[in-house]
Amino acid sequence: MRVLQLIDSLEVGGAERLALNYANALSESITLSALVVTRREGALKKQLNDKVSYLLLKKKNVLDFRALLKLKSFVKRYKITIVHAHGTSFFTGVLLKLMYPKIKLIWHEHYGARAEESIWNNLILLFCSSFFSCTFVVNHQLEVWATKNLWTKKNYYIPNFAVFDDTILKETFLKGEKDKRIVCLANLKEPKNHITILRAFAKMNLKELGWSLHFIGKDYKDDYSVVLKEFISKNNLDKFIFIYDSRNDIQHILSQATIGLLASTSEGFPVTLLEYGLAKLPVLSTNVGYCPSFIKDDFSGLLFNPLDVFQLQLQLYKMISGESLRISFALHLQELVLDNYSKEKVIDLLIMNYKTLSNST
Template identity: 65%
Template structure:
C-alpha cells in the first residue's frame, strides 16, 4: 500500500491530530506513508514522524493550479495509490482525481455538526462524492447522513485513537492548587461552548473552594475569544481561570490536572476524551455525538446536556465532592480507552477498510 493523508492545516484540532496519527502509525506498516498539508502548517508539524513523507502545498485559493500540480507530481513520483482526505481537504483530492484518475479517494468526515445539515448547504460535497471510492466517518449519525445524502455506497465507521507522547518537552506548567485543577482541552471556537463552563465556574463560586480552570487550545483572538476574556475580567476571575493557547505537551498538562471537561454543543468523535482517558482523568462531558459511547454516565464519567447549565453545575458538584468517584471514573475510562480505542486495534480495522477499497 502507498497512501497519503491530506489535511488543510496542522492546527491542534481533532481531524488534524488523526491525520498525523494515521500517517505516523502507517509508516512502519506499509510501503509508503505520506502526509500532505494543503493550506497552513501549525503546532502539530512537530509531531509528524521523521520517517513520514511530508509535503506542504501552501495552497492560496480554491483553484491554486500551482499547488494542485505540485500534489499531482508528488503522487506520481511516489506511486501513491490511495488518497485519504480528511474534512474539507476532500476538494483538492477531487481536483487531483480529475487530472490523475488513477488515484482512489477516501473521504474521512470528522465534523459532527454535518449530521444536522441539509444537502443544500453541501452541494459541492454532494457532487464531489461521485469521485469517492469510500467514506469513513467518526460516529454513526454521520454514517446515516452520508448514506442518505451523498453519492457513495461504501460508508464505514472508523473510531479515533489517541497517543500521548511521554518524550515531548515539558514546557507548560499549570497555575492554581495542585489537587484542584479543571482542564478543558478544546480550541477556542464554536461549537466548543467554553462560556458554559465559565458561567458554571462563576455561579458555583468554585474559586472560593480553591479550584482553578485551565483552557488549553488555539486562541484565534476573535469575538469568541474576546467574550471569554471579557467574562473572566468582568467577574474578577483572572487568578482562577487561565488561557494557554495551543500546546504540544498534552500528557504533561493532563498529568497536572484533576478533572477534564468537554462542553461542546456538537461533536464528532472527540480525541480529547481519549486523551483524558489515557491520563486517567475523571471527566464531565457533553452528551452529544459519540461522547455517550465513551463516557458511560456514572461509570466512566458524568454526562450533561450542553444547553442546560444547571445540569452541568450538578455534575460538577458531584465530581468535585467525591475523591472516590473521581478515582473510579478515571480508572474505568482509562480501561475503556485501552481496550477499545488503542492504536493497534484501530489501525488493524483501518487496514481491512483500505483493502476493501
C-alpha cells in the same frame, strides 16, 4: 500499500491530530505513508514522524493550479495509490482525482454537526462525493447521514484513537492549586462552548474552594475569544481561570489536571475524550455526538446537556465532591480506551479497509 493523508493544516484540532496520527502510525505498518498539508502548518508539525513523506502545498486559493500540479507530482513520484482526505480537504482531493484518476480517494468526516444538516447545505460535498471511492466517519450518526445523503456507495465507521509522545518537551506548567485543576482541551471557537463552562464556574463560586480552570487550545484572538476574556475579567476570575493557547505537551498538561471537561454543542468523536482517558482523568462530558456512546454516565464519567448551565453545575458539584468517585470514573474510562480504542486496533481496521478498497474495481 502507499497511502497519503490529506489535511488543510496542522493547527491543533481533532481532524488534524487524526491525520497526523494516521500518518505516523501507518509509517510503521505499510510500504509508504505520506502526509500532505494543503494550506498551512501549525503546532502539530513538531510531532511528525521522520518516516512519513511530507509536503506542504501552501495553497493560496481554492483553484491554485500550481499547488495542484505540485501535489500530482508528489503522488506520482511516491507512487501513491490511496489518498485519504480529512475534513475540508476533500475538494483538493477531488481536483487531484480529476487530474490523476488512478488514485482511490477516501473522504474522512470528523465534523459531528454535519449529521444535523440538510443536504441542501452541502451541495458541493454531494457533487464531490461521486468521486469518493468510500467515506469514513467517526460516529454512527454520521454513517447514517452519509448513507442517506451522499453518492458514495461505501461508508464505514472508523473509531478515533489517541497517542501520547513521551519525547515531547514538558513546557507547560499549570497554575492553580494542585489536585483542584479542571482542564478543558478545546480550541477557542464555536461550537466548543467555553462560555457555559465559565458561567458554571462563576455561579458555583469555585474559586472560594480553591479550584481553577484551564483552557488549552488555539486562541484565534477573535470576538469569541474577547467574550471569554471579558467574562473572566468582569467576574474577577483572572487568578483562577487561565487561557494557554495551543500546546504540544498534552500528556504533561493532563498529568497535572484533576478533572477533564468538554462542553461542545456538537461533536463527532472528540480525540480529547480519548486523551483524558489515556491520562486517567475523570471526565465531565457533553452528551452530543458519539460522547454518550463513549462516556457511560455515572460509570466512566458524567454527562450533561451543553445548553443547560444548571445541569453542568450539578454534575460538576458531584464530580468535585467525590474523590473516590473520580478515581472510579478515571479507571473505568482508561480501561475502555485501552481495550477498545488503541492505536493497534484502529490501524488494523484502517488497513483492512484500505485493502478492501485496493482490491475493488
